[in-house]
Amino acid sequence: MDTWVAQAVSKISADSHRSADTHLFKLLVPRLEGIDIYLKDESTHPTGSLKHRLARSLFLYALCNGKITEGTTVIEASSGSTAVSEAYFARMIGVPFIAVIPKSTAQSKIEQIELYGGQTHFVDSAPQMHAASVELANSIGGYFMDQFTYAERATDWRGNNNIAESIFRQMEFEPYPIPKMLVMSAGTGGTSATLGRYIRYKGHDTELTVVDPENSVFYESYISGDTSLTSNKSSRIEGIGRPEVELSFQPDVIDQMIKVPDAASVATILWLEKLIGRKAGASTGTNLWGTLSIAKRMMERGEQGSIVTLMCDSGQRYLDTYYRPEWVSEHIGDTSLYEAELNDWL
Numbered sequence: 001m002d003t004w005v006a007q008a009v010s011k012i013s014a015d016s017h018r019s020a021d022t023h024l025f026k027l028l029v030p031r032l033e034g035i036d037i038y039l040k041d042e043s044t045h046p047t048g049s050l051k052h053r054l055a056r057s058l059f060l061y062a063l064c065n066g067k068i069t070e071g072t073t074v075i076e077a078s079s080g081s082t083a084v085s086e087a088y089f090a091r092m093i094g095v096p097f098i099a100v101i102p103k104s105t106a107q108s109k110i111e112q113i114e115l116y117g118g119q120t121h122f123v124d125s126a127p128q129m130h131a132a133s134v135e136l137a138n139s140i141g142g143y144f145m146d147q148f149t150y151a152e153r154a155t156d157w158r159g160n161n162n163i164a165e166s167i168f169r170q171m172e173f174e175p176y177p178i179p180k181m182l183v184m185s186a187g188t189g190g191t192s193a194t195l196g197r198y199i200r201y202k203g204h205d206t207e208l209t210v211v212d213p214e215n216s217v218f219y220e221s222y223i224s225g226d227t228s229l230t231s232n233k234s235s236r237i238e239g240i241g242r243p244e245v246e247l248s249f250q251p252d253v254i255d256q257m258i259k260v261p262d263a264a265s266v267a268t269i270l271w272l273e274k275l276i277g278r279k280a281g282a283s284t285g286t287n288l289w290g291t292l293s294i295a296k297r298m299m300e301r302g303e304q305g306s307i308v309t310l311m312c313d314s315g316q317r318y319l320d321t322y323y324r325p326e327w328v329s330e331h332i333g334d335t336s337l338y339e340a341e342l343n344d345w346l
Contacts, residue, residue, distance in 0.1 A: 004070040008093035009063050012056055015092065019046065024170040024308070027275065031345050034304035035295045036176060039288075040167055041311045043280070047085040047112075049313035051239075053163060054155070054190060055085030058145050059093070061154035068095065073142035075100060075121075077129035079187075079238050080109035081313055082147050087118030098142070100133045102126050102234060108317045109238075126234035127243040148246035151190025157197040164198030167308055180298070180305030183209045183291045185240040185283050185312070186218050189249030196253025207255040211290035213283075214262045216241030218249055222257045236262050236331060239312060240283045258290045265289060266322050267338035269315060274346070279315025282322045287312070289338075292345065 022044050027037040045052035062068045073096040076086050083099030090097035097118040101110070102125055110120055123132045130148070137144040155162055164182075171177045182199070184192045196208045212219040215233040218241070220226075227245045235241030242249075268285035272278075287309040294307060321327050328335065 002069060005063050005066075005068075008068070009060060011092050012059055012063075012089060015046070015089075016056060021166055021170070024167065026174075029275070029292075029295075029345050032295060033299060035298055036174065036306040037291055037295060038171070038174075038179075038306060038308045039284075039311045040163070040170075040308060042163075043311055043314040045085075047081075047088045047116075048317070049081040049085065049239075049281075050163075050191065050310060051081040051085045051313075052088075054147065054151055054188070055082060055089050057154040058086070058147060058150060059089045061150060062143065062145060067143050071095065073098060073140055074145055075133050075137045075142050076145045076147060077101075077133040078147065079126060079235075080105045080113075080317075081239050082187075083118065083120075084109055084112045084116070086145065087113045087116035091117045096142075098136065100129050100136060102129065104234070106238060106317050106321055108319070112317075127230075127232060147190070148188050148242070148248055150248070151188035152193040152248040152250055155190060155194050157194045158201055162194055162198070163191060163310075164195045167195075168198075168202070168204070171306065171308065174306060176304070176306035178204055178306075179206050179308045180303070181207050181209055181291075181294055181307045183211060183287055183294065183307060183309040185211045185213070185237075185286045185290075186216075186249060187240045187242070187283075189218070189246055191310075193248065193250040193253060196250065200253065208253065209256050209258060209290060209294060210254050211258045211260050211286050213237040213241040213260055213265060213286055215243070217243060217245055219257050219259045221245045221249075222251050222254065237265050237282045237286055238318070239281065240286060258293060260286045260289050261338070263333050263335045264338040266328055266332050267335040267342055268292075269322060270335070271339065271342040271345075273315070279318075279323060280311050281313040281315055281318055283312045284310070292342075
C-alpha cells in the first residue's frame with residue numbers, strides 16, 4: 001500500500017479508538033406504561049452528530065479502494081452534518097475538502113465546515129447537489145465521496161462497533177434487553193440499512209421502523225415499490241429526507257415506514273427540551289414522534305417492551321431556525337396541535 005494512504009488509514013483508525021461509545025439513555029415519559037424508550041445520543045461525537053460514524057467509514061472505504069491519495073480534493077453533497085464530519089477527517093489526513101450544500105443550510109454548520117478547513121460550494125436546493133458535485137469533481141480532478149451511493153456499503157453491518165452492535169450491547173442489562181422496535185429516519189439510508197441488516201444477521205426479534213419527513217420520496221417509494229420517484233422540493237428537516245430514492249436506501253430490510261409532518265418534528269424537539277433540558281436537531285424530533293406513535297399503539301394493544309431511537313445531533317446548530325419561533329412560523333407552520341398532543345404525555 002502507498003505509504004501516505006497507510007498513514008491516512010492509521011490516523012482515521014486511531015480517531016475511532018480514541019472515541020468512547022455514545023451514551024444510551026432512558027427517556028422518562030410519565031404516561032408510558034410497560035414501554036421503555038431509549039435515545040442513543042450521537043451528538044457527543046467529536047463533530048457533533050451521527051454523521052461522524054458515516055464520514056469515518058466513507059473515508060476508510062475511499063482510501064482502501066484507491067480513490068483518495070495524497071493531494072486529492074474530496075467533494076461531498078451534503079445538507080451540512082456529513083460535510084462537517086468529512087471536513088474534520090479531510091483535515092486530519094491533510095487533503096482539501098469542498099462541501100456542496102444548499103443555501104438554506106444552517107449558518108452554524110457552514111461555520112463548522114470552515115473551522116475544519118473545508119470550503120463551501122452553494123446550490124439553490126437539495127435536488128441540485130448531486131449534479132453540481134459531479135461537475136465540480138470533474139472540473140478540478142477531485143473525488144466525489146457520494147454518501148448517498150456509498151453509505152450502505154462503507155459500514156461493516158456485521159459488527160465492528162457499528163451503531164447497531166453498540167445499541168444491542170448497551171441494552172443487555174435493561175428490563176427489555178431486546179428492543180421491540182428500532183426507529184430511524186433516512187438521509188442516505190445508510191444507518192437504517194446497517195440496523196436492518198444487523199437485526200437479521202443476529203436473529204433478533206426486533207423490527208425496524210423508518211420515519212420520513214415531508215418533501216421526501218422514501219416513504220412513497222417504500223409503499224409503491226417505485227424507485228424512480230423524484231421531487232422538486234427540498235426536505236425542511238435538515239439531514240434527512242431526499243428528493244430522489246438514493247442507492248443507499250435499502251427498503252428490503254425495513255419492516256414499516258411512517259410519514260411524519262414537519263410541524264410534528266419541530267414540536268417534538270421543543271417537547272423533548274422540556275423533558276430532558278437539552279436541545280436536539282429536528283431529525284431527532286422526526287425519530288421521536290415516530291417512536292411515541294409506536295409506543296401509543298403498543299399501549300393500546302396491551303404490549304410491553306422497549307423502543308430505541310437516535311438523537312442525531314444537538315439543537316445548538318439550529319438556534320437560528322428550529323428554535324426561533326418566527327423562523328418556524330414562516331418555514332414550517334403552526335405546531336400548536338402537535339404540541340398539545342405531546343403535552344398529554346406529560
